[in-house]
Amino acid sequence: MTAPRKGRVKPFEGPAGGWGSVRSLADILPRERLGPVALAQLARQNKTEGFACVSCAWPKPADAHPAEFCEEGAKATAWELTTLRTTPAFFQEHTLTALRGWSDYDLEQHGRLTHPLCYNRETDRYEAISWDEAFAAIGEALRPISPKAVAFYSSGRTSLEASYMYGLMARMFGNQNLPDSSNMCHESTSVGLKAAIGVPVGTTRLEDFDHADALFFFGHNTGSNAPRMLHNLRSCRKRGVEIVTFNPLRERGLERFTDPQNPIEMTTLRETDISTQYHQLKAGGDIAAIMGMAKFLIEWDDAASAAGAPPVLDHDFIDQHTKGFEDFVALVRSTTWKTIEKESALSRSAIEEAAQVYADAKAVMAIYGMGLTQHVKGVDNVRMLVNLLLLRGNIGKPGAGPMPVRGHSNVQGQRTVGITEKTELVPIERLEQQYGFSAPREKGLDTVETCRGVIDGSVKAFVGLGGNFLRAVPETEAMERAWPNLEVSVQIATKLNRNHLFPGKVTYLLPCLGRIERDVQASGPQAVSVEDSTSCIHGSRGKIAPASEHLLSEPAIVAALAKRLLPANPKVDWDAWTADYGLIREAIEETYPEIFPDYNARLFTPGGFWKGNKAAERIWLTESGKAEFFTPKSLNAAGFEDADKRFRLITLRSNDQFNTTIYGYHDRFRGVKGTRDVLFMNVADMLAEDLTEGEIVALESDAGDGVRRRREGLIVTPYDIPRGCLGAYYPEANVLIPIEHHADESHVPAGKSVPVRIARG
Numbered sequence: 074m075t076a077p078r079k080g081r082v083k084p085f086e087g088p089a090g091g092w093g094s095v096r097s098l099a100d101i102l103p104r105e106r107l108g109p110v111a112l113a114q115l116a117r118q119n120k121t122e123g124f125a126c127v128s129c130a131w132p133k134p135a136d137a138h139p140a141e142f143c144e145e146g147a148k149a150t151a152w153e154l155t156t157l158r159t160t161p162a163f164f165q166e167h168t169l170t171a172l173r174g175w176s177d178y179d180l181e182q183h184g185r186l187t188h189p190l191c192y193n194r195e196t197d198r199y200e201a202i203s204w205d206e207a208f209a210a211i212g213e214a215l216r217p218i219s220p221k222a223v224a225f226y227s228s229g230r231t232s233l234e235a236s237y238m239y240g241l242m243a244r245m246f247g248n249q250n251l252p253d254s255s256n257m258c259h260e261s262t263s264v265g266l267k268a269a270i271g272v273p274v275g276t277t278r279l280e281d282f283d284h285a286d287a288l289f290f291f292g293h294n295t296g297s298n299a300p301r302m303l304h305n306l307r308s309c310r311k312r313g314v315e316i317v318t319f320n321p322l323r324e325r326g327l328e329r330f331t332d333p334q335n336p337i338e339m340t341t342l343r344e345t346d347i348s349t350q351y352h353q354l355k356a357g358g359d360i361a362a363i364m365g366m367a368k369f370l371i372e373w374d375d376a377a378s379a380a381g382a383p384p385v386l387d388h389d390f391i392d393q394h395t396k397g398f399e400d401f402v403a404l405v406r407s408t409t410w411k412t413i414e415k416e417s418a419l420s421r422s423a424i425e426e427a428a429q430v431y432a433d434a435k436a437v438m439a440i441y442g443m444g445l446t447q448h449v450k451g452v453d454n455v456r457m458l459v460n461l462l463l464l465r466g467n468i469g470k471p472g473a474g475p476m477p478v479r480g481h482s483n484v485q486g487q488r489t490v491g492i493t494e495k496t497e498l499v500p501i502e503r504l505e506q507q508y509g510f511s512a513p514r515e516k517g518l519d520t521v522e523t524c525r526g527v528i529d530g531s532v533k534a535f536v537g538l539g540g541n542f543l544r545a546v547p548e549t550e551a552m553e554r555a556w557p558n559l560e561v562s563v564q565i566a567t568k569l570n571r572n573h574l575f576p577g578k579v580t581y582l583l584p585c586l587g588r589i590e591r592d593v594q595a596s597g598p599q600a601v602s603v604e605d606s607t608s609c610i611h612g613s614r615g616k617i618a619p620a621s622e623h624l625l626s627e628p629a630i631v632a633a634l635a636k637r638l639l640p641a642n643p644k645v646d647w648d649a650w651t652a653d654y655g656l657i658r659e660a661i662e663e664t665y666p667e668i669f670p671d672y673n674a675r676l677f678t679p680g681g682f683w684k685g686n687k688a689a690e691r692i693w694l695t696e697s698g699k700a701e702f703f704t705p706k707s708l709n710a711a712g713f714e715d716a717d718k719r720f721r722l723i724t725l726r727s728n729d730q731f732n733t734t735i736y737g738y739h740d741r742f743r744g745v746k747g748t749r750d751v752l753f754m755n756v757a758d759m760l761a762e763d764l765t766e767g768e769i770v771a772l773e774s775d776a777g778d779g780v781r782r783r784r785e786g787l788i789v790t791p792y793d794i795p796r797g798c799l800g801a802y803y804p805e806a807n808v809l810i811p812i813e814h815h816a817d818e819s820h821v822p823a824g825k826s827v828p829v830r831i832a833r834g
């Protein structure tokens with residue numbers, strides 16, 4: 074059995090933010106060999122004329138703090154600014170076979186990629202090559218392959234400009250195989266909200282925090298994954314706003330926070346309590362918990378009606394704006410408390426407390442993350458949350474509505490400008506007119522379908538615009554085994570990651586500029602743009618010298634690829650776009666005139682410019698023209714039944730990682746130091762399984778499909794987690810997730826309830 078990395082786990086007593094985050098920052102700069110120049114860059118982060126943080130998609134306020142960044146954003150900036158380099162000499166020293174033995178941390182810790190590289194099968198090494206040779210060879214290798222067999226992946230960091238060009242290139246090549254990180258993330262939101270309220274995105278914005286009187290939080294680890302939101306939560310708490318949290322784990326950022334940018338709080342160690350109620354439901358228990366709340370609300374509304382008191386439900390809103398209410402109410406009435414308590418693992422009285430806050434609040438925001446979307450019933454989770462909001466008209470008024478917290482800094486924006494496999498989400502005819510070609514109508518491949526295609530051989534070529542596809546997707550072993558069968562594997566990246574170590578028959582690794590770096594093209598310095606989680610679009614201008622003189626920008630790389638891949642088309646001047654990104658924005662404006670009027674002029678609007686949202690105006694672009702209630706078929710979002718010795722594994726992010734990028738081995742808020750090989754477990758389950766703290770075990774998937782999937786070397790760690798649930802870190806745990814274990818409809822891999830068993834020896 075592989076020896077786990079030794080570490081220490083001790084309950085963390087401090088608040089989120091506070092001195093801990095300042096100390097953590099002090100560790101980062103030396104780790105990336107950075108001096109004071111980095112601090113100057115941090116001051117520009119998330120400012121109107123500065124650059125959009127490369128970490129999360131939390132909005133950038135118009136009235137920014139002097140330092141509008143958080144510990145996590147600083148880590149992400151430092152990670153990109155690092156003075157360390159992964160040069161051709163590095164690859165001379167290490168074969169890919171050897172590098173496959175390295176950890177994710179060690180791979181990226183070697184710093185920024187500096188040269189375009191081509192894999193040489195004879196030597197098993199990457200070797201430097203000129204850009205021209207690389208593009209010519211890639212074009213030549215891709216052109217003969219049937220468009221259906223080529224996948225164009227992108228990760229949500231890529232700008233609007235590069236994303237638009239990338240989607241156009243794929244469609245002109247002849248497919249919509251545009252899987253992206255959103256397919257593993259908030260696609261359950263895009264599908265669920267679209268069906269329920271007619272828009273695929275949240276309806277709320279930063280200013281709604283000033284009007285809400287209760288926040289309901291589901292499955293988001295704010296302290297680690299969108300720490301700047303803690304400022305908004307703190308001001309809400311100071312106004313007496315109730316914050317009701319549903320999460321299997323007690324996440325520190327949702328409990329207590331000290332503002333590291335507030336000298337008084339820092340010196341007096343004053344903390345703000347964040348959640349006023351904290352409900353540790355079991356993983357996959359949200360549909361049941363919300364059903365329970367709805368049951369109370371309906372009961373109270375019945376009682377009010379009988380007593381002639383004001384109603385608890387907003388009947389005017391329901392009558393005027395919704396469809397499906399009767400069916401939903403019938404289901405709620407017929408659902409028993411026994412089922413609700415069993416499926417949520419919450420008591421009726423705990424659910425009553427939450428329902429009471431909901432009933433008393435005039436305006437409620439529902440904020441959520443991967444804890445809802447990454448389940449087999451992830452779309453149902455989202456729809457159930459909308460049901461809750463609809464009951465009291467909590468959509469389309471100040472301080473109310475759904476707020477999905479997006480992950481990557483432009484993941485929402487990519488979809489806005491055409492990164493999607495679904496024809497109905499793009500103005501296909503307008504694209505055809507604009508560029509004089511006939512675009513494919515056949516649905517393209519999403520992430521899960523791309524994985525299936527890589528495994529069964531029907532996908533023959535993969536181009537990755539950022540990201541670490543192979544590491545982020547489930548079914549690690551089968552995927553790694555199949556990858557070398559690809560005819561072509563091209564990756565555009567800033568740092569070396571595990572995906573790059575699995576070559577296809579023709580393999581290129583192309584290094585690009587990061588967003589913080591100066592991007593000078595023929596017409597001068599360029600800016601790019603991104604869309605945040607609240608649909609606000611911001612310009613971003615890099616100022617720092619590039620990590621290497623050989624780097625190209627993402628728009629330049631996409632343009633050069635497109636030129637080699639596609640026949641010349643006088644209506645698409647890829648070179649002019651590369652020379653002046655303002656022209657790409659003009660093209661985007663022409664394709665999406667409703668969203669991007671005066672795009673260039675509004676690029677640096679303080680706080681970004683809002684792309685608008687019909688549901689926020691109570692205009693419902695749904696099938697029925699109304700907001701639609703939903704009746705779930707099952708209260709169990711996990712999608713599999715509990716059985717003896719079967720656990721629901723939650724795959725988690727630590728506070729020292731950004732997705733597959735591992736900054737370090739600590740998870741401060743969860744008290745973990747020096748290791749990621751932990752298995753969080755309830756003490757009663759440890760007793761039942763006869764396990765002691767520190768014992769080393771393995772997990773095996775229990776999907777019942779006969780495939781052996783195993784993760785070795787996990788340290789049993791007692792933790793405050795509901796019985797029947799386990800926690801382990803992503804991406805290491807992805808070996809355990811079958812590719813077919815994904816959300817119905819949205820295909821988001823169901824990483825928050827993976828059926829597993831504990832194995833020994």
Ligand SMILES: Nc1nc2c(c(=O)[nH]1)N[C@H]1C(S)=C(S)[C@@H](COP(=O)(O)OP(=O)(O)OC[C@H]3O[C@@H](n4cnc5c(=O)[nH]c(N)nc54)[C@H](O)[C@@H]3O)O[C@H]1N2
Nearest residue numbers: 145292293294298319356357442443444480481726731732
């Ligand atoms: N520093 C940092 N920031 C990041 C990222 C990062 O890796 N590091 N990643 C970015 C990306 S791409 C994304 S998508 C976001 C991810 O940010 P989050 O949405 O916070 O995702 P996770 O960290 O996976 O954690 C999800 C939370 O859901 C809880 N949970 C698990 N199962 C359930 C359930 O069934 N019900 C409920 N109610 N809760 C549950 C977990 O305990 C955990 O607190 O963050 C973005 N920001």
Ligand SMILES: Nc1nc2c(c(=O)[nH]1)N[C@H]1C(S)=C(S)[C@@H](COP(=O)(O)OP(=O)(O)OC[C@H]3O[C@@H](n4cnc5c(=O)[nH]c(N)nc54)[C@H](O)[C@@H]3O)O[C@H]1N2
Nearest residue numbers: 228254258539540541545565566568570724732733803824
């Ligand atoms: N089990 C489990 N699996 C999950 C999740 C989970 O919670 N549990 N979360 C899912 C989610 S929400 C997401 S979003 C995906 C993440 O999937 P991805 O977005 O594919 O993965 P990242 O780890 O964000 O990608 C990191 C790599 O991006 C490259 N990179 C960084 N910056 C740039 C840049 O500016 N340009 C370019 N071209 N490349 C750059 C670097 O080379 C770096 O190694 O993982 C998913 N997988």
Ligand SMILES: [Mo]
Nearest residue numbers: 254258480481
């Ligand atoms: Mo994500």
